[in-house]
Amino acid sequence: MDLIVQGIKQAFFLITTLDAEVLGITLLSLKISGTATLISLLIGVSTGTVVALTRFPGRKFVVSLINTGMGLPPVVVGLFVTIFLWRNGPLGFLEILYTPTAIIVAQTVIATPIVTGISLAAMQQLPQNLRLQILALGANRLQMIWMLIREARLPLLAAVMAGFGGVISEVGASIMVGGNIKGYSRVLTTATVMETSRGNFDIAIALSIILLLLAYLITLILTQIQQRERPR
């Protein structure tokens, strides 16, 4: 129990003194997970919208793939991305294994199905005739898609939060493809694992608290945006 107290003290100390290493790790976590979430947002919302609104042969199969992808084990993604990015692997020429970029790639692969699946559901539950109504108001296709996305903004923002939550807390793939290199590809989650395996529980708890605080702050901001525009 006093280990946790120790950990909280340690966390407080590290935050208030702006400990350089911890600050670096935190900023890196934000940068990596933020970028991955942004990319998965762009791909996920557009794919989810397209699949929701169009009919094409094999659509049911694609939808089931997306839904399966939501539950894709991150460590499996990490393994496959590693194999692809190995020097002698198919994408080895990119030379991005053991770099933050590789972590972004792996996290994007993890987050995209989540964002896509929830976006798909969000767009599908809009009334069927809404699309026609928007077109009848004279909108072109781009305006129509933007207006539909605005109508579904609550669940779409939930999709972004789900995607972000999934990757900021991810550790298996991040270690495998990033290498957990000090000052370079070490993020909050991978550092926590390392400190735990070394037995430095107080530091591990401190890092966990910082990670929770970070995740909470970001989600708080997104929730504010989500709930902002509701008129009385």
Add this chain to the structure above:
Amino acid sequence: MRPVILRTEGLAVKRGGYEVLNLPALSVANGEFLSLIGPNGTGKSTLLLAMACLVKPFRGQMFFHDRKIRDNQSIIDYRRHIAMVFQEPLLFDTTVYDNVASGLKIRGVGKKERQPIVEACLERFGIRHLAGRSACKLSGGEAQRTSLARAFATRPDIIFLDEPFSALDPPTREGLMADLDSILKETKTTALMATHDQAEALRLSDRIAVMNEGRIIQIGCASEVMNHPTNEFVASFVGVETILNGTVTEYHRGTILINVAGQVIEAVGDVLPDVGVTCCIRPEHISLARETAARVTSARNTIPGTITSIQNMGPLYKVQLNCGFELVAYITSSSLEELALKVGDCIVATFKAAAVHIIRTHPQAFSSESEKPQEFT
């Protein structure tokens, strides 16, 4: 003769491989109100969507102000001159004001320019006090008013309405219909409306088109369709309850006598004797009277019969008579009370010769009352 604002040729729409709409030709005059009536699933909504260019037709062309609508750009241009209101209000998750402004926003009208137009629309539709309210918090009537205000804010040339009042309760429906009627007259906007309520159609329309299975069976002005249906289907749909088959026995200068199951009916028409006819009589054109009073009437037809059923239809009562053939009459509740009618009473049905409308003639005479022509399909 008003100019034609919208015209289609050879329009057909397929869904799932089946043809759900087949329209060889339809012209809509500028400023007219055309209603589409018909049973559910007959393609009324599809027709509206096709005419609004919201559904891609399998073949056919459309001309707006005599200019062909050909490519995507012209479709969008066309849509900017129309508006559509659906059965559900389909409002956006924002304020009433923003909803009404949305059509203008789409067209790139600036905030300052939008304001007077939106406020005028809100005022006209009686929802000014709701401007700041969230669209999710409106009653059914308020929401549909907002939808209409939104449609009119863009000053459309044509407005398409797909059963706009069917989800509303009668008093709300009444109020909204009255408002719509006056606004359409003010703005001289062309309107196409699909409805399954004939009262609505009669109240608002210049012309009525009766549809079945993706085709227009009959189109014409209200009185023509209601009183002169071209076949049994139309007849029964527009509320003609009495359809009879008989043989012409005499013809004399525009008047004919028809033998229906032993009774003689006088009608207006040009049909030679010994020809079979199918004719119909609207129930509200048939009056009922006791034997004695029946003599004092200018109606040419007085047919005795026995009442087989009396049904309460709300404002009217539906009385079915057996006169050797079935006759259906509508009478008011006060008439019912005055005549003290009961099932089984002997009563006399009277109607004018002009009330009998001949739907069609048959090459051979009917040998008996039980021989009926093919049902129209």
Add this chain to the structure above:
Amino acid sequence: MKKRCNLSLMIAVIMAVGLIVTAATIVFAAPAKQKNLILATTTSTQDSGLLDVLIPIFEKQTGYFVKTIAVGSGQAMAMGQKGEADVLLVHSPEAEAKFMAEGNGKNRQLVMHNDFVIVGPADDPVTVKATKSVKEGFKKISIGSALFLSRGDNSGTHAKEKAIWKAAEINPEGQNWYQQTGLGMGQTLNVAAEKKAYTLADRGTYLALKKNLGLVILSEGDPLLLNVYHVIEVNAVKWPKVNAPGAKAFVDFMVSEKTQKIIGTFGVDKFGSPLFFPDAGKKVEDLGK
């Protein structure tokens, strides 16, 4: 109309920004290719903290950017076998011999050694403390009244442990007192502390965690317990993508006098005695004497 243009423009700008951010991350993330050196080593080596001292010095000296990938010895050598690492720092002599024999590495140099110890609960239920040799100690443990935890992960520690069992002619596999954690050294020690079990640990990791554990050293000093570290260059002839000059530079660095001195003093201020003993240039058979 202008509103419509603004909307499409806005979306295009957002996507462009997103792509630029991504591209920038990729471009600026990895330093120049020829400067990268992938060092595959073991978790216990990294956990000791020695590399946190040595690597920055090496990087400053040579300008290489070292990517230290800490996995078990088994995985490190597997990476070498596939040419996915440039240089290895491992401590699993039998596996290393096989590695070299298969022509996967070259220039294998002895760097340092430390030793393993048997640690266990303070009350020592099977009286390992009284034994004279590590083989005896293991025999005592195999009686089975107390648990023994193995790392079970093909690491150097695991390989050493298996070698001792073999020497003691005992097969612990499948016995109910023998459990395999599959975890790193630090975590295995924590589990052993929780379960009051015996385990084989390298002295360095044990000393680093000692104060929180409640386990004590019960057997040490036996020559079998020597833990010898070698540095190996991965064969660039077999794998052309290997950074051969970088690997050579690293090996030279590890056996250089200055580095060896640093190794010899590492840990003294924290634990009172050094965690590693520098051995460059010596023969393996001479160690521990």
